[in-house]
Amino acid sequence: MLKVNQVLFAYQNKATLQNIQFSVKKGSHTCIIGESGCGKSTLLKAVYGLLDLEEGSIYWNNEQVLGPAFNLVPGHPKMKYLAQEDHLMPYTTVSENIQKYLSRQYSEKSKQRTEELLEVIDMLHFAKTKVKNLSGGQKQRVALAQVLAREPELLLLDEPFNFIDNFRKNKLRRNIFNYLKKQKITCLFATHDSTDMLGFADQALVMKNGELIANNTPEQLYNLPPNQYIASLFKEVNVLKAELFEELTKEGIVLLYPSELKIHEEGKLTVKVKKCYFNGDHYFVETICKNNQLLYVNSKEELPTSSSIKISYPEDLLEKRLVQN
Numbered sequence: 408m409l410k411v412n413q414v415l416f417a418y419q420n421k422a423t424l425q426n427i428q429f430s431v432k433k434g435s436h437t438c439i440i441g442e443s444g445c446g447k448s449t450l451l452k453a454v455y456g457l458l459d460l461e462e463g464s465i466y467w468n469n470e471q472v473l474g475p476a477f478n479l480v481p482g483h484p485k486m487k488y489l490a491q492e493d494h495l496m497p498y499t500t501v502s503e504n505i506q507k508y509l510s511r512q513y514s515e516k517s518k519q520r521t522e523e524l525l526e527v528i529d530m531l532h533f534a535k536t537k538v539k540n541l542s543g544g545q546k547q548r549v550a551l552a553q554v555l556a557r558e559p560e561l562l563l564l565d566e567p568f569n570f571i572d573n574f575r576k577n578k579l580r581r582n583i584f585n586y587l588k589k590q591k592i593t594c595l596f597a598t599h600d601s602t603d604m605l606g607f608a609d610q611a612l613v614m615k616n617g618e619l620i621a622n623n624t625p626e627q628l629y630n631l632p633p634n635q636y637i638a639s640l641f642k643e644v645n646v647l648k649a650e651l652f653e654e655l656t657k658e659g660i661v662l663l664y665p666s667e668l669k670i671h672e673e674g675k676l677t678v679k680v681k682k683c684y685f686n687g688d689h690y691f692v693e694t695i696c697k698n699n700q701l702l703y704v705n706s707k708e709e710l711p712t713s714s715s716i717k718i719s720y721p722e723d724l725l726e727k728r729l730v731q732n
């Protein structure tokens with residue numbers, strides 16, 4: 408188990424991690440999510456032992472992780488950390504880059520493992536290609552195979568799919584996270600992408616300005632977002648004043664995802680269409696409602712600008728989605 412206790416860290420007197428406390432169960436997948444600059448990479452570096460903490464402690468399986476001031480070789484031996492920048496050998500092939508980290512004793516076994524990992528990253532066809540001739544996204548996939556080859560107990564990944572095109576991303580993350588579950592590798596990963604969190608994390612840590620502001624399952628955070636910041640990590644969210652809804656008596660704001668609203672002739676809200684954006688299987692419609700509030704809704708058809716439409720909303724959700732400003 409990973410245990411992070413009341414960690415405080417500062418870069419040049421600027422507090423970057425503030426009283427961070429959480430634990431991660433063995434074999435589980437935990438994502439760290441939050442806006443750019445909130446401290447995700449710094450937290451991963453602290454867990455790996457690359458930073459000297461101001462306060463607090465970090466333990467992996469009851470063994471304290473110490474920073475560079477106490478360690479000649481920074482970085483915990485049972486963990487592997489894949490930073491945003493890669494450290495591949497450019498003049499050797501993809502296979503050689505992976506094999507470098509496998510045992511040389513049993514060459515047949517090492518060949519099989521290399522092939523297995525090439526399959527996980529969907530790069531069997533590139534086995535003999537030199538790394539210098541790969542694209543940024545392909546290099547990122549090789550770097551992933553390299554850290555998997557080292558069979559860490561705890562894998563720390565920083566934005567592991569950020570250079571990978573959407574076309575490959577879905578299959579790749581299924582392959583990687585299935586592989587990690589199969590090998591019972593605990594994984595802590597930083598991401599901007601809510602799909603990484605929703606589909607692949609057992610637990611989500613939400614950070615803002617160096618603080619951990621939520622620690623829950625992705626389902627719980629999506630269904631009952633405690634504030635606008637957390638709801639908008641998933642997708643565009645409607646932030647509507649409570650006074651708009653006749654069912655509500657309390658003040659505050661109501662967070663509703665556009666997909667939860669419906670265009671319906673008996674809808675209780677009347678809005679005016681401002682702009683329609685084509686989104687593949689639907690149009691994303693920006694509208695203006697009472698009090699000049701913006702309201703987003705999905706529509707099957709393109710709607711004329713300035714037309715008036717009626718919107719229905721899930722009445723049973725209103726109370727649950729009411730939060731304070």
Ligand SMILES: Nc1ncnc2c1ncn2[C@@H]1O[C@H](COP(=O)(O)OP(=O)(O)OP(=O)(O)O)[C@@H](O)[C@H]1O
Pocket residue numbers: 418419423441442443444445446447448449450597
């Ligand atoms: N080596 C450093 N020296 C000083 N300040 C730093 C250093 N590295 C990061 N910071 C600052 O610490 C804060 C947190 O940075 P960090 O890289 O952890 O954020 P992040 O959430 O991973 O961001 P992103 O999503 O953009 O990668 C930022 O304000 C950043 O400018």
